[in-house]
Amino acid sequence: MLNVPSQSFPAPSSQQRVASGGRSKVPLKQGRSLMDWIRLSKSGKDLTGLKGRLIDVTEEELKKHNKKEDCWICIRGFVYNVSSYMEFHPGGEDELMRAAGSDGTDLFDQVHRWVNYESMLKECLVGRMAVKPAIPKGLLPKSQMTDISTKEGPSSPSYDWFQTDSLVTIVIYTKQKDIHLDSIIIDHQNDSFRAETIIKDYSYLIHIGLSHEVQEDFSVRVVENVGKIEIVLKKTENISWKCLGHPLEKHNSLIPKKDTGLYYRKCQLISKEDITHDTKLFCLMLPPSTHLQVPIGQHVYLKLTITGTEIVKPYTPVFDSLLSEFKEPVLPNNKYIYFLIKIYPAGLFTPELDHLQIGDFVPVSNPEGNFKISKLQEVEDLFLLAAGTGFTPMVKILKYALINVPSLRKVKLMFFNKTEDDIIWRSQLEKLAFEDERFDVEYVLSAPTSEWKGKQGHISPALLSEFLNRSSEKSKVLLCICGPTPFTEQGIKLLHDLNFSKDEIHSFTA
Numbered sequence: 287m288l289n290v291p292s293q294s295f296p297a298p299s300s301q302q303r304v305a306s307g308g309r310s311k312v313p314l315k316q317g318r319s320l321m322d323w324i325r326l327s328k329s330g331k332d333l334t335g336l337k338g339r340l341i342d343v344t345e346e347e348l349k350k351h352n353k354k355e356d357c358w359i360c361i362r363g364f365v366y367n368v369s370s371y372m373e374f375h376p377g378g379e380d381e382l383m384r385a386a387g388s389d390g391t392d393l394f395d396q397v398h399r400w401v402n403y404e405s406m407l408k409e410c411l412v413g414r415m416a417v418k419p420a421i422p423k424g425l426l427p428k429s430q431m432t433d434i435s436t437k438e439g440p441s442s443p444s445y446d447w448f449q450t451d452s453l454v455t456i457v458i459y460t461k462q463k464d465i466h467l468d469s470i471i472i473d474h475q476n477d478s479f480r481a482e483t484i485i486k487d488y489s490y491l492i493h494i495g496l497s498h499e500v501q502e503d504f505s506v507r508v509v510e511n512v513g514k515i516e517i518v519l520k521k522t523e524n525i526s527w528k529c530l531g532h533p534l535e536k537h538n539s540l541i542p543k544k545d546t547g548l549y550y551r552k553c554q555l556i557s558k559e560d561i562t563h564d565t566k567l568f569c570l571m572l573p574p575s576t577h578l579q580v581p582i583g584q585h586v587y588l589k590l591t592i593t594g595t596e597i598v599k600p601y602t603p604v605f606d607s608l609l610s611e612f613k614e615p616v617l618p619n620n621k622y623i624y625f626l627i628k629i630y631p632a633g634l635f636t637p638e639l640d641h642l643q644i645g646d647f648v649p650v651s652n653p654e655g656n657f658k659i660s661k662l663q664e665v666e667d668l669f670l671l672a673a674g675t676g677f678t679p680m681v682k683i684l685k686y687a688l689i690n691v692p693s694l695r696k697v698k699l700m701f702f703n704k705t706e707d708d709i710i711w712r713s714q715l716e717k718l719a720f721e722d723e724r725f726d727v728e729y730v731l732s733a734p735t736s737e738w739k740g741k742q743g744h745i746s747p748a749l750l751s752e753f754l755n756r757s758s759e760k761s762k763v764l765l766c767i768c769g770p771t772p773f774t775e776q777g778i779k780l781l782h783d784l785n786f787s788k789d790e791i792h793s794f795t796a
Contacts, residue, residue: 315373321634323374324595327409334367334412341413348415352387354379358412360389361403365412395544406595442540443483443490451524454500458492460485460513467508468579470515471652473551474500475575478534480549481517482652489546493534497527502574550589550649551576553623555642561626563707565675566640568625569606570648578650579620582682583657583794586623589649590638599635600654601625602678602794605685608714623650626710628675657792662687666695666761669754671745671777673702673769677710679794683766688722695757699727702745702769705734728753745777750784768794 327333343358343365351358357369359382372379377397385393394403441461448455458470462485471482477499481492499522507516521527553570561567572578580586585602603623629636642648657679662668668687670680680699687694703709706729715727730741730749741749756763765786767777774793781791 314376318373319634320374320597321593323371323406324593326370326374327406328594331370331409333370333409336412340411342416343413344416348389349387354383354386357382357386359385359387360415361391361394363415364404365415366403366407366410367412368407368410371407371410440485440488440540443485445492445538447530449521449527452521454519454521454527454530456481456492456517456519456530458483458490458515458517460490460515462486462513463511465508465510465513465515467506468581468653470506470508470517470577471549472504472506472517472577473549473573473575474504474519475573477531479519479531480534482546482549483515484543485540487543488540489543490540491536491538491546493537494531495534496531497529498523498525504575504577506577548587548651548654550587550651551578552647553650555644555646555648556622557644558640561710564630565626565628565708565710567604567606568627568639570623570625570650572621572623572650574621578623578652580623580653581655581657582659582686583679583792584653584655585679586653587651588625588639589651590635592634592638597635598651601627604678604681608681608685608711608718626675626678626681655794657794659686661764661792662691664693664762665691665764666693666758667756667763668694668697669763669765670697670699671702671750671765671767671769672699673745673773674708675710676767676769676773676794677701679768680766684725688725693762694724695761697725698753699725700730700749700753701727702730702732702773704732706731706738745773745780747780747783750777750780754784754786763790765791766794767791771795 332338343360348358348360348365351367354372355369357367357372358365359368360366368375368382372382375382381397384390443458443460445456445458447457456479458481460469460483465483465485469484471484473480474496477496479492479494479496479500483490483492496519501520501522504520505518507518508514509516551573553572556569556571557567558569559567580603583602585600587598587600589596589598591597602625604626606622606624627636627639629640631637639648662683665687668683668691670684672680684697684699687697699715701709701715706712709729712729719725719727728741730743730745731738732742732744734740734742743749754765763786765781767774767781769777774795778791778793782788
């Protein structure tokens with residue numbers, strides 16, 4: 287029996303390339319939208335050419351199917367006939383053809399590894415790769431031996447536990463000093479306890495079926511100078527535990543973060559507030575049994591079921607207000623996550639999100655992204671280039687820099703929009719600029735009214751060269767850019783033309 291993947295996926299157009307170098311979307315023909323693909327895949331048409339049969343595929347067989355009209359691709363051991371999907375692929379046919387007749391797992395992971403492709407391509411499933419004969423011990427190829435012996439990663443963490451009459455304390459020894467409260471993600475439901483610690487680019491997972499019940503609320507403490515994490519659970523009954531529990535899937539494992547799947551928990555919609563004519567501030571409440579703080583510059587995924595198919599989109603959390611205090615208490619009560627989301631009336635995902643009622647639940651993933659807070663260390667000049675809701679990653683970066691970076695001399699935001707009515711939190715931005723002389727904001731409109739006296743147009747060499755003036759000739763600079771893909775790609779090119787180095791630029795994609 288083939289192990290057919292479960293049904294769950296993010297839309298292929300939901301990728302958020304948090305660094306430059308991701309694929310670009312291409313214009314799709316009419317009738318080739320994601321919804322059109324969902325309709326086709328549910329129509330009953332034979333998309334594999336095998337009339338419903340599932341087969342084991344050898345490497346030799348896979349290599350034969352390498353043309354647009356006959357294209358098979360392997361992802362994580364499963365083979366899909368993507369010939370019918372070619373015209374629906376937002377990255378274009380050429381992007382898919384890079385993996386034609388071969389294992390496309392690495393290529394897929396480079397662009398959007400979080401996409402759970404199984405449901406979208408469920409009707410394209412040809413089968414599973416045939417298992418290769420095992421290599422006898424002692425005959426491991428030299429190339430593989432080298433890879434194993436030279437593999438670099440953090441020192442293997444460990445954990446322990448102890449108890450009192452009323453408490454159980456789980457202690458994680460990460461053996462790293464750069465561990466913070468946003469490094470650990472905890473979920474426990476019923477007797478299942480899950481704690482994922484992000485250590486550099488690795489994930490250390492504790493996953494246990496607890497031997498006894500505990501209360502929903504718990505506390506977390508990080509001793510940063512020694513990299514120790516203490517999780518204190520409250521017993522439901524004051525009895526002595528003989529053991530912590532039994533191991534569940536991937537318990538006590540340390541694996542590269544890129545190889546982990548996304549874990550979701552259901553968060554409750556608490557409020558929706560109009561910010562502009564088409565942008566709303568959504569407030570979601572985490573379950574009481576979850577500890578999750580999204581690191582600055584990272585995003586999460588929201589998941590909705592639309593026409594029987596699960597669709598996922600990335601969003602970067604913000605504060606409830608740009609002017610709210612940003613402090614990290616020792617024991618934070620971070621129960622809420624806020625999102626600024628533009629509603630597209632003709633879209634697939636955001637209208638469904640907007641139709642949710644207060645009290646409804648939305649699955650929210652673990653954080654993703656490669657922005658490191660260390661990029662802000664010793665920065666003197668911080669330049670932020672944002673278009674539309676590409677403003678969202680800038681919110682926390684801006685506030686963090688103003689409060690926590692002693693070397694900072696100035697922060698400048700150039701905010702691109704179509705009209706004045708599209709400017710998110712305009713009054714708050716201007717109040718912040720008034721209160722902190724280091725901060726300045728400039729608006730650029732592409733479709734202003736005749737009364738508009740400010741800058742207008744699109745991102746250009748002239749606008750940037752005037753905007754990007756350093757506080758001193760050799761000041762340490764960081765430039766962050768986020769917006770639609772064409773805006774970001776054009777902006778990065780212009781920044782390079784202006785002699786800013788790759789290390790001085792960090793791009794997000796809205």
